[in-house]
Amino acid sequence: MATTSHLKRGNVSKETRTTNAYIQLIDEEIFYVLYKTDITIEISDFEETRAVYLKWSEDKPLKFLVEFPTYTTATAAARKWAEDHQVDCIAEAIVFYGLPQRLLIRFYLLFRKQNHPSKIFTYREDAVNWLKTYDLHQ
Numbered sequence: 001m002a003t004t005s006h007l008k009r010g011n012v013s014k015e016t017r018t019t020n021a022y023i024q025l026i027d028e029e030i031f032y033v034l035y036k037t038d039i040t041i042e043i044s045d046f047e048e049t050r051a052v053y054l055k056w057s058e059d060k061p062l063k064f065l066v067e068f069p070t071y072t073t074a075t076a077a078a079r080k081w082a083e084d085h086q087v088d089c090i091a092e093a094i095v096f097y098g099l100p101q102r103l104l105i106r107f108y109l110l111f112r113k114q115n116h117p118s119k120i121f122t123y124r125e126d127a128v129n130w131l132k133t134y135d136l137h138q
Helices: 043-057 076-084 099-111 124-132
Strands: 012-017 021-026 030-035 062-068 089-096 118-121
Touching (some): 030 043, 043 062, 043 076, 062 124, 118 124
Parallel strands (some): 030 062, 089 118
Antiparallel strands (some): 012 021, 021 030
């Protein structure tokens, strides 16, 4: 699994692993998910991530940062489940490294109903900087 050592912009207060992801809570405000490289994400993977978010957020919305490494994708059923089971968050930054991934998610987000701002990034650092522009206590 990829490491998150290059995410040194904040204090990691919580961290855990699920079947296919590494999850951190950074500065008590950014819920960071890094999925494994070269996997196909299933509904169960998104369910695990959502359960951790709900536990750590303690009914207060957080900023959500999710990173999909190269060759990582989600099944159509998993994408539909994620759309139907969105968490209450302040803003969502999605990092994709591969062009096919970015094109698919851009198309998907055109039709997805969002209750919060979301943006796609190629670089994690840009995503973190964008999330930091949002106030946690809105």
